[in-house]
Amino acid sequence: MTINFGKMKRGRSTNKSGMYFLNNNYEVLYIDCMGECKQRKEVGEYFVNSGTKRIKLESIGEVGNVIHVPKYRTKCKVCEGSYFSNWQRKSTKRAEYQKNWNDDNADHLIAVRHNARAKKLDLLATLTADIVKEIREEQQGRCILSGLEEELEFEHAVPVANGGGSTFENCYFINPYLNATKGNKNIFEWAKEQYNFIQRRFYNILVPMMAERNGMTPKEYEAFVYNQYNKDEKGIS
Incomplete structure (x- = not known):
């Protein structure tokens, strides 16, 4: 019954x-x-x-x-299998769409992410997708120091933690390994620890480029960077 x-x-x-x-x-x-x-x-x-x-x-x-x-x-069980298969297909489709969107809007995402970091510390945050694209094209899609077409990361010459803003004048693309070794170090002190090939490209390409963007000579730009770190050590904003 x-x-x-x-x-x-x-x-x-x-x-x-x-x-x-x-x-x-x-x-x-x-x-x-x-x-x-x-x-x-x-x-x-x-x-x-x-x-x-x-x-x-x-x-x-x-x-x-x-x-x-x-x-x-x-x-x-049959209906659940059908439901989860459909859900998985939809999830895969959403993931593919999200990946394609991220790839198509990579420069926009870089600008938003790095501007947010700078704004938290009340620093200049003027990056746009067009500016990031301009920096990428200026480097021809290559690491500024290795000169190779490889995976790139967006880097600040003077780190945000040391008062460097997210601006055209302070940013460039570099490969992940070099970016990781630099961290928040003074870029000129960090360069002294690198291989001769990297040092040559640093002084012959990167420093003149950053100096020109900031309206300085290479020597003035070096003094400017050291001054940023000195201010940070003394707690001067």
């Missing part, structure tokens, strides 16, 4: 769980699937969540106190 258990509440909604059918021992035998198939199936066709559902017997017209039944899923 089965008992029409009725719709079991799930949270605040009464239409998300199918009909449960029990025998005289209050064991669930069948459940109406709420998935696409809408069929009544044996409990073996459903996955089970952890825990149990507490039901008052009087609510189903039976004598007694309370019974506990397993928390079966609302969809059968």
Whole structure:
């Protein structure tokens, strides 16, 4: 004998769980699937969540106190498989769209991210997607120091932590390894630790480029960078 258990509440909604059918021992035998198939199936066709559902017997017209039944899923295994396959396809499609959007708007994202860092410290933050693109094109898509076409990271000559803003005058592209070794070091002190090839490109290409952007000579630019670090050490803003 089965008992029409009725719709079991799930949270605040009464239409998300199918009909449960029990025998005289209050064991669930069948459940109406709420998935696409809408069929009544044996409990073996459903996955089970952890825990149990507490039901008052009087609510189903039976004598007694309370019974506990397993928390079966609302969809059968077939419908759940179809649901998650569709969900996975949609998720993959969304991920592909997001990746394509990020790739198409890489310069915009760089500008937004680095401007946000500078604004937190009340520093100049004037980067735009066009400015980032201009810097990239000026370097012809190459690392300014290695000269190679490789993965690049956006770098501040004077780090934000040391008072360098996110501006055209303070930024360039560099490969991840060199960027990681530089950290927040004074760029001129850091250059002394590099191979001769990197040092030559530093003094012959990077320093003149940054000096020109700032309307200085290379010597004036070097003094400017050291002054930024001296101010930081003395706590001068």
